[in-house]
Amino acid sequence: MMYSDPDLCQGKMKCLVKKFLQDKQLAGGDLIIQPFSQFLSLEVRNEEFLSFKPLEKRLDMFHHHFISEPYPELWAFLQKLLLLSSYRGEGVLHQ
Numbered sequence: 562m563m564y565s566d567p568d569l570c571q572g573k574m575k576c577l578v579k580k581f582l583q584d585k586q587l588a589g590g591d592l593i594i595q596p597f598s599q600f601l602s603l604e605v606r607n608e609e610f611l612s613f614k615p616l617e618k619r620l621d622m623f624h625h626h627f628i629s630e631p632y633p634e635l636w637a638f639l640q641k642l643l644l645l646s647s648y649r650g651e652g653v654l655h656q
Contacts, residue, residue: 563610567601577642587638596632604628 563570574597581587604610604627613623621643629636 563601563605567605571598571601578638581638586641592634593638596635600628600632600635604631 575594578587578590578593582590587593607627609623621640624639625636628639
């Protein structure tokens with residue numbers, strides 16, 4: 562979805578950040594939204610996103626490659642989201 566519809570992804574991220582801000586689980590939304598916008602415009606156009614196969618590679622490991630170093634605040638937020646959503650605390654996220 563990131564590759565095919567980045568605007569939808571941006572909207573969903575804004576909603577998630579807003580919810581975390583409302584719940585006082587996040588200090589600054591711009592630390593997430595701006596890097597995510599950059600990530601969508603620069604990184605997601607990479608062919609690897611189009612060919613990503615979730616049954617062959619874990620999502621956290623795939624994103625770690627693209628996000629962890631250039632966007633550390635975004636990566637920390639995404640780790641929380643991954644734990645809360647699909648991983649539900651099972652397994653260890655790639656550090």
